[in-house]
Amino acid sequence: MPxxxxxxxxxxxxVSLDLDTVRFPDGTTGTLEMLxxxxxxxxxxxxxxxxxxxxxxxxxxxxxxxxEGELWEIxxxxxxPGEAPEACARRELREETGYTxxxxxRLVTILTTPGFTDERIHLFIATGLRSGDHAREADEFxxxxxxxxxxxxxxxxxxxxxxxxxxxxxxxAETFFRRAVGPRAG
Amino acid sequence: MPxxxxxxxxxxxxVSLDLDTVRFPDGTTGTLEMLxxxxxxxxxxxxxxxxxxxxxxxxxxxxxxxxEGELWEIxxxxxxPGEAPEACARRELREETGYTxxxxxRLVTILTTPGFTDERIHLFIATGLRSGDHAREADEFxxxxxxxxxxxxxxxxxxxxxxxxxxxxxxxAETFFRRAVGPRAG
Numbered sequence: 542m543p544x545x546x547x548x549x550x551x552x553x554x555x556v557s558l559d560l561d562t563v564r565f566p567d568g569t570t571g572t573l574e575m576l577x578x579x580x581x582x583x584x585x586x587x588x589x590x591x592x593x594x595x596x597x598x599x600x601x602x603x604x605x606x607x608x609e610g611e612l613w614e615i616x617x618x619x620x621x622p623g624e625a626p627e628a629c630a631r632r633e634l635r636e637e638t639g640y641t642x643x644x645x646x647r648l649v650t651i652l653t654t655p656g657f658t659d660e661r662i663h664l665f666i667a668t669g670l671r672s673g674d675h676a677r678e679a680d681e682f683x684x685x686x687x688x689x690x691x692x693x694x695x696x697x698x699x700x701x702x703x704x705x706x707x708x709x710x711x712x713x714a715e716t717f718f719r720r721a722v723g724p725r726a727g
Numbered sequence: 728m729p730x731x732x733x734x735x736x737x738x739x740x741x742v743s744l745d746l747d748t749v750r751f752p753d754g755t756t757g758t759l760e761m762l763x764x765x766x767x768x769x770x771x772x773x774x775x776x777x778x779x780x781x782x783x784x785x786x787x788x789x790x791x792x793x794x795e796g797e798l799w800e801i802x803x804x805x806x807x808p809g810e811a812p813e814a815c816a817r818r819e820l821r822e823e824t825g826y827t828x829x830x831x832x833r834l835v836t837i838l839t840t841p842g843f844t845d846e847r848i849h850l851f852i853a854t855g856l857r858s859g860d861h862a863r864e865a866d867e868f869x870x871x872x873x874x875x876x877x878x879x880x881x882x883x884x885x886x887x888x889x890x891x892x893x894x895x896x897x898x899x900a901e902t903f904f905r906r907a908v909g910p911r912a913g
Contacts, residue, residue, distance in 0.1 A: 544792075551737050551744055553760045556843050558737055558744050563792050566868045573792055574739045576762060576843075606730070606749050606759055607841040651891045654839035654846060655793040657742050657762075662840075662891075682752045698903050705837045705848075705891040712898035717884050 578660035582630035583617030583706045586667045595689045602684040613702045626663035636676045643669020664710045764846035768816035769803030769892045772853045781875045788870040799888045812849035822862045824871050829855020850896045
């Protein structure tokens, strides 16, 4: 679906809205609204060895205007210009929670909602955390929670976790990382 | 974070972009770009009894301009005005694949990317499918694939599935639905 032309409808602080004219696979042309996003990283911070039966992780509780309430999330944020995804994950972890990651390994990269935005979020697992001071931005209102994996899974099962990046990261880790590294959590 | 005022920056065909002025939890005010979306439904169509060891499902392969390539996805689409999420899931399944659902049960509702849009996607599992004719929209270019669950999980594990709603639905079903209903696949 090659791009024929693009018209910038709005240049925003974080996202910009374009109207793209594209050629469809059948040769016809059409227009698509496309929100351009710089991309982001998000990270599951493991406080204990992930191979343990029920390791603790860090979750954040954040008020989101879009949700008209607070959401359970993993630490995350946008890539700075030229920043590598892993560097972004480490920086956001430090800024939002105060923890510095030892090892940081890639889980999977997702398209959040490809019907209208090119936003990609790179998901990571961080281990070997060292605590320090956080440095949140002025418009971030974040509570930091430490929670055992079994309790996190219970929140997911009870539909109390609704943020897509957080669900993908936790469930991907549960299915392909936790199962691979050791006995299942209780 | 109560809304103080909102300014419509752009009214689009599918999404509209607002600049919201909100009061933050600390009493200060600020502005947030917010993409308004009508919401959507998505559905995992099970061709076999989900209690079987390795049931087949329907996946679609769709060219996405945002991804500059084809994505593996579950059938999905936007809510029509006033349409209930389950009715939308059944309609989109029929339009995209030709299958009519017998039973349709809710998995979880997600916020795709709450930093800049209020889009919610309601995820379902459909069983008791009956085949029929599809009725795709002119700009939908979709291949329908039937695949055993073990093969779907292999695609997820190998990072070949990158669409967030599809990953949440498949991994939520694997972790909390498949495990609950019968022996593990694979």
